[in-house]
Amino acid sequence: MDLKPETLAEIEAAIPKYPEKQSAVMPLLHAIQKDQGTLTNEAAEWVAEKLGIAPINVLSVISFYPFFRQHQIGKRHIRVCRTLSCAMAGGAKVCDRMLKEFETELNGVSPDGEVTVEFAECLASCGSAPVMLVDEELHENLDEAKAKEICDKIKAEAKA
Numbered sequence: 001m002d003l004k005p006e007t008l009a010e011i012e013a014a015i016p017k018y019p020e021k022q023s024a025v026m027p028l029l030h031a032i033q034k035d036q037g038t039l040t041n042e043a044a045e046w047v048a049e050k051l052g053i054a055p056i057n058v059l060s061v062i063s064f065y066p067f068f069r070q071h072q073i074g075k076r077h078i079r080v081c082r083t084l085s086c087a088m089a090g091g092a093k094v095c096d097r098m099l100k101e102f103e104t105e106l107n108g109v110s111p112d113g114e115v116t117v118e119f120a121e122c123l124a125s126c127g128s129a130p131v132m133l134v135d136e137e138l139h140e141n142l143d144e145a146k147a148k149e150i151c152d153k154i155k156a157e158a159k160a
């Protein structure tokens, strides 16, 4: 697998931190997803071989945790909270607005390759619901108008 040198260094540094190397599955998957954008079957097999475990064990970890991805996403990653407080405060309308603005479907990639919009579970900011993450930046107290402003900003940044 074609990983960046810094990713390989991160992986080699992570493994000795665990008494059993098999326990390093999570940090290795995070490192590879950061490097590649997604976790393919090839990545699962690579991790399995590296740690001396069966590929099915790695694949089950990938499919269990929602933050691991088996499909490619756009350059910008938008995650709209759908848990109770955000759902009651209009999170679905915010999500619909984002999808409409970027002419895409939930979990898809926008036609220009720029954006993927997904639902997320509670982002630990229930008091300022509804919220969403744009990459790692949290946006709070959203409504459709604020969602539109964020979309305009993302579109402007894509053209810059």
Ligand code: FES
Residues within 6 Å of the ligand: 081, 082, 083, 084, 085, 086, 087, 121, 122, 123, 124, 125, 126, 129, 130, 131
């Ligand atoms: S319910 Fe959305 S942040 Fe907790």
